[in-house]
Amino acid sequence: MAFGHQREDSRLILLREISQGGRIPRIDLAERTGISRATVTTITADLLRDGLIEEIPREDSAAATRGRPRVDLKIAGAAHLVAGVKISGTRISLVLMDFEGTQLTDHEVPLPAGRHSPAALAGHIADAVAALAAKAGYATSDLSGVGVGLAGTVDVSAGTVHWSPSLNVRNVDLAAVLTDRMGVPAYLDNDANLVAMAEKAFGLGRGRSDFIVVTLEAGVGMGIILGGEIYRGTRGCGAEFGHTKVQLEGALCRCGQRGCLEAYVAEYALLREADTALGPDTTVANQIARLLEAAEGGDAAAASIVARAGRMFAMGLANIVNIFDPELIILAGEQMQFDYLYSDAVMAELRKSIVQVDAAPPEVVVHKWGNLMWARGAAAYALEFVQERAAREGRVDAG
Amino acid sequence: MAFGHQREDSRLILLREISQGGRIPRIDLAERTGISRATVTTITADLLRDGLIEEIPREDSAAATRGRPRVDLKIAGAAHLVAGVKISGTRISLVLMDFEGTQLTDHEVPLPAGRHSPAALAGHIADAVAALAAKAGYATSDLSGVGVGLAGTVDVSAGTVHWSPSLNVRNVDLAAVLTDRMGVPAYLDNDANLVAMAEKAFGLGRGRSDFIVVTLEAGVGMGIILGGEIYRGTRGCGAEFGHTKVQLEGALCRCGQRGCLEAYVAEYALLREADTALGPDTTVANQIARLLEAAEGGDAAAASIVARAGRMFAMGLANIVNIFDPELIILAGEQMQFDYLYSDAVMAELRKSIVQVDAAPPEVVVHKWGNLMWARGAAAYALEFVQERAAREGRVDAG
DNA sequence: CCAATTTAATTTGCTTTCCGAATTTAAATG
DNA sequence: CATTTAAATTCGGAAAGCAAATTAAATTGG
Structure with a gap:
């Protein structure tokens, strides 16, 4: 059996397509992959025999079409x-x-x-x-x-x-x-x-082959999906979005350098300025909450801290857009306190800072999720x- | 003949390998591509018949090995x-x-x-x-x-x-x-x-599959090679390196936005500051030359103009490194007057501004070439x- | 209720590709 | 000049996958 296999196998192509499709009939598999119906039949029969996929009895929902009904296939969970x-x-x-x-x-x-x-x-x-x-x-x-x-x-x-x-x-x-x-x-x-x-497999990037995910937590991270694959840089350690520079000789970052994006938008960056503007507080979360509240309430110092972080974030994001020209950017994180970075003002600033072309600006979506x-x-x-x-x-x- | 071809053809793989190799014997082709010797013989015979490749008589230089001598193949120029x-x-x-x-x-x-x-x-x-x-x-x-x-x-x-x-x-x-x-x-x-x-085919990127080319002329451009292919962004218009932002509310760029890298390092950007520092001159080239001369001669204003441009350039380049983690960056251009951007000071600034990992920093090379x-x-x-x-x-x- | 119709899936026969093993070829060596 | 060595070729076969024909499973109209 493991004899002539070379290059990328049709078996894998079909298995992936079924996995992505959730449930999909053979004829659609043939059309989407370009593999002939005859071959799809043969290979899916193999996959069924191997217990990797299953036929789904019948979708009554999509009823009332003439002709032999399609039989949906799906991955066999077991x-x-x-x-x-x-x-x-x-x-x-x-x-x-x-x-x-x-x-x-x-x-x-x-x-x-x-x-x-x-x-x-x-x-x-x-x-x-x-x-x-x-x-x-x-x-x-x-x-x-x-x-x-x-x-x-x-x-x-x-x-x-x-x-x-x-x-x-x-x-x-x-x-x-x-x-x-x-x-x-x-x-x-x-x-x-x-x-x-995660975004690609079951999040907002599902079915997309090119997009960028920016994560916000203690630091600022980035994941890049190009052609359906994670782009890792040529040596496996790229995508250090948090340490791209947004200001010459700027604020001090945890990494020891100055002007990193992270040094403006990360929790610790806000904290140290909040302490200056509002005086210290008991806990991190409290202080951040107090800062955002004060900013909304019209406190000039607090508003200036938050506004600058937002603008720096927009600037960093604009650089990514100008370099990659993605069609989708997902801002993903579990922290609610970074809401202000998703604000209309920040998004407007972003749109203003990217190179203007005829194509629509990239879609920017926010995805909040839990720890798991x-x-x-x-x-x-x-x-x-x-x-x-x-x-x-x-x-x-x-x- | 044009019947069953599907996926990427071995014919193309071999043709490309021969093209890249310049001159290469069949046995090396087999080893490099993973295609069996038998198949290499068959396909190269086809290519020879079609006049796409040629056998090279004999390299006397690599003489004195036992056994049947290798016969080098090369692309048929004609x-x-x-x-x-x-x-x-x-x-x-x-x-x-x-x-x-x-x-x-x-x-x-x-x-x-x-x-x-x-x-x-x-x-x-x-x-x-x-x-x-x-x-x-x-x-x-x-x-x-x-x-x-x-x-x-x-x-x-x-x-x-x-x-x-x-x-x-x-x-x-x-x-x-x-x-x-x-x-x-x-x-x-x-x-x-x-x-x-050009760099990939016959320049410093020859044989490399992942690198970045930055061009300096009137504007600042970038070309990205990933996996041997030009990366074009998901919609065909990425890599706008010249318009990545290096300063919030910075200098005015030709594109109408502020803070673009180009607004600090392009010819017109230097010119407008040179006019302020040194007074106007007759021609563009003259003025730039005068600026660089004055900077080297110790004129404080001129030196400050040049130094800032260099630092901004290093910052922009560092962002590229932090995002892509390339192993090679080629600075390519025909203009001699941008020499200062290749200076040791700028390179030192670059090394200082990238995320420190165990891997060596990317190689940065300069390639000057003519108009053609x-x-x-x-x-x-x-x-x-x-x-x-x-x-x-x-x-x-x-x- | 049964043909006719329609569409999905399968079967059949065949082509193409490419491999492994055996063989041939072209040199150097003793 | 036989022997050795390494590259290239030949030969038979196996697998992948296609097109066309066929079968299967439904709906629809009489």
Whole structure:
């Protein structure tokens, strides 16, 4: 069977198309992929036999057409299980997902603060994955892949982590350590890319092949999807949107440089100015809330802080638009306190700052989501690999 | 023959590899492309029969190995002819190139200043191409393709020019008009992309698949090569590096906005400040020369102008590095007066402004070239299309 | 209720592509 | 001049995938 396969397989193309389509009849598959109906029949028969896809009985909704009715196909959820893991400073968040992308369970465990050795971190992750699986009545060995996202610079092709705030050494092949520890293939990526992945798989980027995701939390991140793939820079560490410069000799950034976008719009940047304008407050959240309130209430100093952050953000975003000319930008984050960055004023400033062409300016949409979106992105990431393996090998193994 | 071809053809893969390799034996082709030796033999035999490639007798230099000697293959120059055309404000520059990429002749004709109708511009181009061909004893009909670069925003896939300083109407399908007028397929592109193309085909980007080219002339342009292809943005009009913003509410740009990089480093930007600092001069070139001289001579105002331009340039470039993480940046231009932007001080500023990772900072190289480089890029661009056609159709037609 | 119609899916026969293994070719070497 | 070595070619076969013909499953009109 694994004989003549070369180049990208029609099997994989069809499997992906079915995955994307949700439910789709053979004839549409043929049309969308350009593969002949005859071949679609043959390949889908294979996929059915391998248990990777299923026929859906009949959609009564789209009734009343003459002729032989279409039979929808969909991914067989039961074929494989994957886990998605997000490592943050103080906790590990996980989701369990089936082959169809349905979330089965989620889980969350605290992670001791500070830096860990690769073995220790792998241990924490493996334990959490086992607990996640157990929650749904499975074992780690039932999984076909585990996607892991963590902050830092990750070289995906090599699987190594150049640097991460969670690790006490540099340049570790954490993917290998994890795979070894769990007995299940682990796939690592930078967490900003995972959000892009999540948006592509089940967010606002669904079905789009080119868009940009900007994340707002403690820092400012960016994920770039080009041609349906995550763009990682030529060496796997690009898309440092937060550290693009918006002001010569500007405000001091956490990274030690001056004028980074992050130094104007991140939480800590607002805080330090808020302290100056309004005096200190008890907690971070309180102070930010107080700042925004004061700005809306007409306090000149507060308004000026917020306005400048907004304009700097628009400027940074305009640079991205001028360079990439995307048709869609997704502003994604879980923090409500950054609402002001999505304001009409900021969007107007953005439109004013991009090169004017006949084409419409890019669509900018806001997507607020919870903590688990990261983990879901990680799971979607693992799912891509498992799909690819499943398509290539006929049948990998199953739950 | 044109029956079952689907997906990317091995014929094209091999033709490209031979083109890139310059001269390469079959066994290396097999190894580099992953195509089996048997198939390489079959396909190269086809290509030889079609006259697209040639065997090179024998390299005595690499002598003294046992066994049957390798036979190098190369592109057959005589198989096809292409022309490369660059439209600038006041002239048309052309080169005639054979299938191998060897430049046979060049030509240059004045172009009446101002905006032209599509038909009129096509007429000027067609005449110039005919003259170019005649110079080498050919006719336009001997050409297999003509690549044309012009300033403006060009939608390559549609062949339309959204806007160009050379045209008096918007959204014209100039490629179609030209193809019709000449009887030879015309391929249009933005001129910044052509420089990238030229660098890739026979410049410092040769053999590289990912790099960025920044051009300096009247304005500041950028060409992006990702995965061996020109990246054009999702709608064909990205890479407006000159209009990325480096200063909020900054200097006024030609485009009407404020704070564009171009408004700090372009010729006109330097001029207007030089006039203030040193008083007016007779010509543009004189004034720029005087400015740089004064700066080097210790004139404070002049030095400040030049230094700021340099720092702004470094900042803009750093943003590109932080977003793309390229391994190579080529600063390309024909103007000597921009030397100061390549200075050690600017490069140091750049290194200081990019996110620090373990990987080495990107290589930055300077490539100065003459006026015809644009046209050569256009020819290389056409060559890609002709190669593709030739690979697909067996033999297209020849000189 | 049964033909006729319509559309989806499948089957059949065939073409094309490309590989592995065996063979041939063209040199250097002893 | 036989032997060795490495490149190139030939040969038979296997797989992928297409077009055309056929079958299947529904609706519609008489």
